[in-house]
Structures are given as C-alpha cells and as structure tokens.
Amino acid sequence: MKLIRRSAAATAASTGSGNAYDGHEASDGQGTVGSPADPDEQTTAARVENVLARAAVFFRVAGLAQIALAAAFDAGRYPRPLPTFGLITAVAAESVLWSAVTLRARRNQPAATVLDTVFMVAAIPVGAWLTAPRDFHTWVHFMYPFSLIACIALGVTFTRLRTVAGLTILIVASYTTSAVLQHHDPLWNSAPNALSYIANTTVAWAVARHLRSSGRAADASRAAAVHHADELARERERARHARMLHDRVLQTLETLAHGDWFPDADLRAHLATEAAWLRALVEGQPLDQPADLLTALQVVVQGKTRIGLRVDFNSTQLREAAQLRSTLPAAIVTALAEATGEALTNVAKHSGVDTATVRATLTEHEIVISVLDHGCGFDARTVRPRIGLSHSITDRLAEVDGVARIDSAPGSGTYVELAVRLERA
Amino acid sequence: MAPLGDSRIPEEPEMIRVAIVDDHPIARRGIEQVLAEAPALRVVASAESPAALAAELSGAEPGGYPDVMVLDLYHDGEEPCLEAVSQLSAGTRVLVMSASGRPADVLGAIRCGAAGYVTKQTSPEMIVSAVETVAAGGFYLSSQLADILQAELTRQQAPPARQARGGDLSPREEETLSLIARGFTHSQVATRMKVSKATVDTYVERIRAKLQVGNKAELTRAALEYLSDESVS
Numbered sequence: 001m002k003l004i005r006r007s008a009a010a011t012a013a014s015t016g017s018g019n020a021y022d023g024h025e026a027s028d029g030q031g032t033v034g035s036p037a038d039p040d041e042q043t044t045a046a047r048v049e050n051v052l053a054r055a056a057v058f059f060r061v062a063g064l065a066q067i068a069l070a071a072a073f074d075a076g077r078y079p080r081p082l083p084t085f086g087l088i089t090a091v092a093a094e095s096v097l098w099s100a101v102t103l104r105a106r107r108n109q110p111a112a113t114v115l116d117t118v119f120m121v122a123a124i125p126v127g128a129w130l131t132a133p134r135d136f137h138t139w140v141h142f143m144y145p146f147s148l149i150a151c152i153a154l155g156v157t158f159t160r161l162r163t164v165a166g167l168t169i170l171i172v173a174s175y176t177t178s179a180v181l182q183h184h185d186p187l188w189n190s191a192p193n194a195l196s197y198i199a200n201t202t203v204a205w206a207v208a209r210h211l212r213s214s215g216r217a218a219d220a221s222r223a224a225a226v227h228h229a230d231e232l233a234r235e236r237e238r239a240r241h242a243r244m245l246h247d248r249v250l251q252t253l254e255t256l257a258h259g260d261w262f263p264d265a266d267l268r269a270h271l272a273t274e275a276a277w278l279r280a281l282v283e284g285q286p287l288d289q290p291a292d293l294l295t296a297l298q299v300v301v302q303g304k305t306r307i308g309l310r311v312d313f314n315s316t317q318l319r320e321a322a323q324l325r326s327t328l329p330a331a332i333v334t335a336l337a338e339a340t341g342e343a344l345t346n347v348a349k350h351s352g353v354d355t356a357t358v359r360a361t362l363t364e365h366e367i368v369i370s371v372l373d374h375g376c377g378f379d380a381r382t383v384r385p386r387i388g389l390s391h392s393i394t395d396r397l398a399e400v401d402g403v404a405r406i407d408s409a410p411g412s413g414t415y416v417e418l419a420v421r422l423e424r425a
Numbered sequence: 426m427a428p429l430g431d432s433r434i435p436e437e438p439e440m441i442r443v444a445i446v447d448d449h450p451i452a453r454r455g456i457e458q459v460l461a462e463a464p465a466l467r468v469v470a471s472a473e474s475p476a477a478l479a480a481e482l483s484g485a486e487p488g489g490y491p492d493v494m495v496l497d498l499y500h501d502g503e504e505p506c507l508e509a510v511s512q513l514s515a516g517t518r519v520l521v522m523s524a525s526g527r528p529a530d531v532l533g534a535i536r537c538g539a540a541g542y543v544t545k546q547t548s549p550e551m552i553v554s555a556v557e558t559v560a561a562g563g564f565y566l567s568s569q570l571a572d573i574l575q576a577e578l579t580r581q582q583a584p585p586a587r588q589a590r591g592g593d594l595s596p597r598e599e600e601t602l603s604l605i606a607r608g609f610t611h612s613q614v615a616t617r618m619k620v621s622k623a624t625v626d627t628y629v630e631r632i633r634a635k636l637q638v639g640n641k642a643e644l645t646r647a648a649l650e651y652l653s654d655e656s657v658s
Contacts (some may be wrong), residue, residue: 263449264524264545266524310546310548312568314568314572314606316573316575317575356608357568359607372608
C-alpha cells in the first residue's frame with residue numbers, strides 16, 4: 001500500500017507538475033496521520049486504534065528504558081550477571097517482536113498481547129530470582145518497573161474490563177509472589193506496588209474506551225453529515241427534474257387526458273393514469289405506496305404492448321370492484337402484477353404468437369389473473385427451461401400465499417392462472 | 426355514398442353483404458379495408474349514421490340489403506345508439522363495435538338485439554370471424570363481451586327483482602362465460618368443461634336468449650315504426 005502510494009507520488013513528481021520534494025512529503029504526511037486513500041485509515045475509529053497501538057508501543061519503549069536505567073545503575077550488584085543480561089536481551093527481543101506486530105497491524109492485536117502478557121508473567125519471577133539480593137533496594141528487580149509500564153498495553157488492547165482485570169491479576173500474582181518469596185519485600189511495599197498495576201491497566205482501559213467511543217461518535221456524525229449532504233443534493237436535483245417534468249410533460253399529459261383529442265376512452269384513461277403517476281412523482285409522494293391492482297396491471301399490459309405484444313385485457317370485474325381494490329394489500333398487487341408481466345414475457349418470447357388475453361376474474365373467495373395465448377405451447381415435463389420460467393412465477397405467487405397454475409401442451413397454447421385467496425373481512 | 430359493387434351480386438351469391446355505420450371517417454375506412462380483404466365478405470354500404478345508411482340503402486334492390494351491419498355504438502356523443510341497434514336488429518344482424526364501451530351500454534346493445542360486440546382493437550381476423558359468425562345467424566361472444574356480460578350479470582343478479590329480466594345464468598353458462606372471457610375458444614371451453622363443442626355453442630346461444638328474452642315483440646314493433654318513418658321521409 002505504502003509502496004504504491006509512494007510510487008504514485010514519485011510519478012506525480014516526475015511528470016514535473018510540481019515540486020518533487022513536496023510530492024514526497026505530502027505522501028509521507030498522509031502515511032502518518034492517515035488519509036482517505038488508505039482504507040485502514042478512513043474512519044476515526046481506525047485512527048483511534050492506530051493511536052492506541054502507537055501509545056502501547058511508546059509505553060513499551062519507556063519500559064525498556066527503565067530496564068536500561070536500572071541495569072546501568074545496578075549491573076554491578078547482580079549476583080548472576082550473565083543470565084541476567086540474557087533475560088534483558090530476551091525481554092528486549094520479545095518487546096521488539098510484539099511492537100512490530102502491533103505497529104504493522106496499526107492496532108493492538110489481542111492474541112499478541114495475550115502472549116506478551118504470558119511472557120511477562122513468566123519473566124517476572126525469573127528476573128526476581130536472578131536479581132534476588134539480601135540488602136539492596138527493590139529497583140534491582142528491573143522487571144517490576146518494566147512490567148508496570150508495559151502492562152498499559154493490556155488496558156488499551158482489550159475492550160472488555162474483565163479481560164483486562166483477569167490478565168492484570170496474573171501479572172499482579174506473578175509480581176507479588178516473586179517479591180514476597182524471592183525478594184522478601186515487606187507487604188507495605190509490595191501491596192501498593194501491586195495496586196499500581198491495577199491502576200495502570202484500568203486507567204488505560206478507561207481512556208481507550210473513551211477514545212474509542214469518541215471515534216465511533218465522530219464516524220457516526222460524519223456519516224450522518226455526508227448522508228445529509230447527499231440527501232440535500234438529491235432533493236435539489238429531484239426538485240429541478242420535478243419542475244421540468246411538471247412544466248413540460250405533466251401539463252401536456254393532463255390536457256390530453258381530459259380533452260377530447262382522443263376518441264378512445266381507454267387511451268384517455270391510460271393517459272390519466274400516467275398523468276396521475278407523474279403528478280405523484282413530481283409532488284414527491286412515495287410511488288411505492290400500494291398501487292391499485294387495475295393500474296398496476298394496465299401498466300404491465302401497456303409495457304408489453306410496447307414490445308409488440310397485443311394484449312386483450314378483460315378487466316370489467318376488477319374495474320367495478322373499487323372497494324376490493326382499495327383494500328388489497330400492496331404485496332399482493334405487486335406479486336400479481338409481476339407474475340402477470342412474467343407470463344406475458346413468456347408469451348412474447350416463446351409462444352410464437354403476438355397476442356394474449358389477460359383476464360381478471362373475481363369470485364367471492366379469490367382473485368384470479370389469467371394469461372392465455374394460442375401459441376405453440378410446451379410440454380412442461382420435458383422442456384426444462386420453461387420449468388425454470390414457471391418457477392419464477394410460482395415462487396412469486398407463493399410469497400403472498402397465492403397459487404400459480406400453468407397449463408400447456410405442445411400445439412395448444414399456454415394458460416397461466418394466478419390465484420390469490422381473498423381474506424374475508 | 427352509393428351502394429358498392431351492386432353489379433357483382435349475381436355473380437357471387439354466396440358473398441356476405443356487410444354495411445358499416447361509423448361517424449368517424451377514418452375508422453370507417455379502416456373497417457372497410459379489413460372487411461374488403463376477406464374473400465367471403467363484401468362491403469355493400471358505408472355511412473356515417475343509421476339515417477344516412479337507410480337513405481343509402483333505400484335505392485338498393487332487395488338482394489343488395491346487407492346481411493350484417495357493423496355498427497359503431499357511440500355516434501357523436503356519450504350516449505350509445507341503442508335505439509338504432511333495436512331498429513336495425515329487426516331487419517338484419519347487427520355487430521356492435523366500439524373503441525371501448527361502458528359495460529352497461531354494451532349489455533344494453535345486446536339486450537336490444539345485437540348479435541355480437543367487438544372492440545376496435547380486435548384483430549382483423551377476429552373481426553372477419555365475428556362478421557361471418559353473425560351472418561350465419563350466430564352470436565359472436567368475444568372475450569371482451571363475455572368479460573363485460575359476466576361482470577354486468579353478476580352485478581345485476583344481486584337484487585332478486587332484476588332476475589325477471591333474464592339475467593340469471595346457470596352455473597354452466599356462467600362457467601362458459603368466464604372461460605370465454607379468459608380468451609378460450611369454444612373448442613377449448615368444451616375440452617375444459619368436458620362437453621362437446623356443440624354443447625358450448627348451445628350455452629352461448631342460451632346466454633344470448635336469456636339476455637334478449639322478451640325483446641322480440643318490441644324489436645318487431647320498433648322496426649316497423651322505423652321502416653314506416655323512413656318510407657315517409
């Protein structure tokens with residue numbers, strides 16, 4: 001990722017469009033603070049994690065400095081110098097490894113931190129044993145100041161307090177045992193020392209928790225702001241389109257629908273339907289409101305007319321059942337309209353004829369939309385693709401507890417019946 | 426407009442003579458075109474109104490009188506020309522045509538004696554088939570007409586008082602109507618209902634009879650009045 005970005009900066013620089021030094025600087029700056037171009041750094045939450053990871057590594061470096069300081073002052077007092085420096089080397093190497101993993105991931109890695117804690121829990125008594133003196137001050141035990149600072153990583157890695165507390169107690173137990181048994185520290189000294197671990201990890205946990213929640217809040221508010229700006233832009237665009245549609249198209253449609261330019265009442269009714277739809281659109285009414293079944297089917301039939309299918313739509317019963325239409329659930333309307341459209345598409349594609357009859361039949365118990373063609377028909381048992389096609393119709397109907405029956409035989413057309421039971425009030 | 430092609434009548438006596446009444450000149454020309462292409466049909470007259478048609482036919486010899494009249498349901502206005510349907514049905518067979526009729530008006534036309542109903546969107550083959558059926562004395566029950574009739578009759582069956590007018594269909598007739606409205610041919614209806622095609626034809630005729638029952642006397646009287654009016658004028 002970094003390589004690509006740098007080479008891009010280098011390319012920009014080599015084109016001579018800007019100062020080469022500036023280009024490189026900008027790229028580096030992006031790398032440290034996090035830029036939108038880097039997917040890991042796109043959110044504040046990710047940046048918070050990166051900051052926490054760097055903080056943990058920083059404290060680790062400070063811990064290692066404490067060891068260096070202690071060793072510089074007390075090296076002469078170590079009863080077993082060689083193994084002691086061996087331990088210091090091991091601690092430093094483990095710390096480098098852990099820091100590398102953490103920095104590379106740009107966030108604290110729970111698994112790495114657990115292993116690190118286990119290492120620390122084991123290293124504390126080893127250090128105590130190696131440095132165990134009779135009469136020196138406690139700082140000879142260099143693992144204490146190191147682990148006290150390094151344990152802050154625990155607090156910032158884990159989001160659950162009980163995990164932090166559990167791991168802290170392991171370290172506390174390791175320290176207290178070695179301090180009391182090996183260094184024979186008095187309790188008045190080791191008890192407050194032990195408490196310092198708990199204070200460090202808990203405070204680190206609380207600070208990290210606060211930072212994380214602030215990060216999330218910042219992300220949420222930024223997302224909301226972006227969404228809002230987006231909405232606003234869309235709304236402006238919609239309003240502009242609405243004005244144009246209203247002034248140029250809707251008025252023409254409505255004039256045509258209500259005048260006597262067309263002798264065909266069906267065409268006028270269709271124009272009126274389209275005009276009503278367009279008016280709803282430009283006035284900002286939600287268009288996906290439960291549409292009227294008659295309108296929905298008319299739209300489907302008109303759509304097929306445009307692709308060259310001539311459809312007789314026998315809808316008198318449906319037309320007269322205004323009460324039923326007003327109470328029909330939108331899901332049923334959509335399912336019936338879509339399945340009808342699917343059936344008509346099949347006629348257009350496969351029947352070999354260009355005419356079909358759609359009829360809406362209402363009985364006391366059910367509403368039936370039938371689609372009939374007098375085309376070539378098919379044998380549903382042998383024609384596999386048609387089975388797939390009919391499945392999409394049956395499945396659509398099944399979603400609204402409806403039933404689709406498909407009846408066809410070679411040479412005798414295809415009859416599709418879409419039936420939905422009516423809920424009796 | 427003068428009667429068309431009178432000189433050909435003796436040569437082709439089997440031809441079905443058709444007259445067209447439609448106030449819309451372009452629509453009229455369109456129907457003429459469709460019918461002219463059918464070898465068994467001949468358009469003998471074409472006029473903008475029933476009165477104009479009567480005037481046109483007044484000079485025609487008896488053999489020139491049309492077997493079928495294709496009549497537009499609405500002439501210059503919103504009102505269906507039911508009276509003309511009644512009067513013309515007495516003397517010839519009337520096939521009603523309209524771009525889209527109000528169901529009640531279509532039912533009215535059938536009650537007044539029309540032998541069929543087609544919309545202006547009906548395919549040319551269907552129009553020719555309708556004219557042939559009507560010319561042979563049959564009732565052309567298009568899917569659109571079946572759809573309208575079923576809706577109208579079911580609605581009218583609700584108040585019992587209306588049943589006297591012949592609206593009550595038997596379940597088999599109702600089923601026939603429903604299947605034809607879905608687009609099935611008479612043969613397909615027969616297969617579905619597990620009866621012969623002749624039985625289906627009978628059901629269709631019964632439906633027609635129930636719709637037009639009690640109308641014969643009225644029709645005859647109206648036709649007589651109409652003809653006497655025409656002969657006076």
